[in-house]
Amino acid sequence: MLRAKLARTGTRKAKGKMMPTLTVGQTDQFVERGYLRGLEVFSSSEMDGLRDGYHTLCGLLEPDEGPGAIREWHMASRWLYGVCSAPALLDIVEGLLGQNFYMWGSQFFAKSPHSSTTVAWHQDGYYWPLEPLHESVTAWLAFEDVDEANGAMQVIPSSHRAGLLQHRKHISESVLTLELQDGTFSAEDAVSLNLASGQASFHHDSIVHGSPANASDRERVGLTVRYSRANVRCDLSRAPQFRAYPLRGQDMGTNPVGEIPGIPFARLSPEMHIRSLDEDGER
Numbered sequence: 489m490l491r492a493k494l495a496r497t498g499t500r501k502a503k504g505k506m507m508p509t510l511t512v513g514q515t516d517q518f519v520e521r522g523y524l525r526g527l528e529v530f531s532s533s534e535m536d537g538l539r540d541g542y543h544t545l546c547g548l549l550e551p552d553e554g555p556g557a558i559r560e561w562h563m564a565s566r567w568l569y570g571v572c573s574a575p576a577l578l579d580i581v582e583g584l585l586g587q588n589f590y591m592w593g594s595q596f597f598a599k600s601p602h603s604s605t606t607v608a609w610h611q612d613g614y615y616w617p618l619e620p621l622h623e624s625v626t627a628w629l630a631f632e633d634v635d636e637a638n639g640a641m642q643v644i645p646s647s648h649r650a651g652l653l654q655h656r657k658h659i660s661e662s663v664l665t666l667e668l669q670d671g672t673f674s675a676e677d678a679v680s681l682n683l684a685s686g687q688a689s690f691h692h693d694s695i696v697h698g699s700p701a702n703a704s705d706r707e708r709v710g711l712t713v714r715y716s717r718a719n720v721r722c723d724l725s726r727a728p729q730f731r732a733y734p735l736r737g738q739d740m741g742t743n744p745v746g747e748i749p750g751i752p753f754a755r756l757s758p759e760m761h762i763r764s765l766d767e768d769g770e771r
């Protein structure tokens with residue numbers, strides 16, 4: 489009984505013993521630096537299947553939509569819901585958020601070879617109508633190898649400790665509408681979250697991050713999945729589409745709970761994606 493419980497609470501079996509999924513060093517690093525990188529989640533054969541699934545979802549896009557429009561489709565696609573709730577991801581998230589948490593957001597971030605698309609420096613928490621802050625984590629799952637050449641995500645270590653910084657309407661070529669003002673952080677401190685396909689990084693909701701263009705001949709594809717502690721409440725007046733999918737521990741009834749989809753591959757209408765504060769007007 490105890491073993492069964494432990495198996496669902498951020499632990500894995502190694503050499504016959506239940507071990508925490510994350511080492512103390514890893515959890516300390518997350519607290520101090522606001523991110524973890526290079527955690528193995530899916531094997532290369534599993535990733536072959538996941539890439540097929542991704543391409544099936546891409547086949548549901550309208551001609552004028554890119555993969556970034558695959559946003560919150562876990563509410564419509566059972567396959568994607570299954571990826572976002574994979575035990576290997578949840579065990580790591582549990583090591584970071586504790587036993588009670590839910591999933592609420594997902595989006596693919598893709599850059600084709602030689603694409604000039606960037607993601608401006610920002611803090612996720614600035615975009616989200618969630619309270620309290622600092623209790624949410626994003627997993628970034630690599631669907632291809634990512635590094636400096638193909639525009640891997642970069643973070644400013646420990647920047648989450650400064651709280652939310654002032655953002656402005658973006659002036660750079662970015663998929664986001666806001667970016668951090670110059671002088672609020674030092675881009676020279678950036679660390680590139682290089683990952684092999686099947687590995688994931690995890691970042692704190694207030695860490696400063698962004699990503700450069702893809703200057704390589706390779707695709708760059710990652711799936712972001714957002715998780716929050718069960719006590720984190722969404723302001724539904726700002727994001728009425730918000731639905732929580734409790735995945736571990738107790739649901740505290742803080743938010744409306746989403747229905748797990750039954751259809752393996754289906755798209756969500758764009759009106760149903762969870763709007764961030766900038767899309768909804770001013771923060």
Ligand SMILES: O=C(O)CCC(=O)C(=O)O
Nearest residue numbers: 597607626641698699712
């Ligand atoms: O993939 C990227 O470049 C950016 C992703 C991002 O901003 C996020 O996961 O919050």
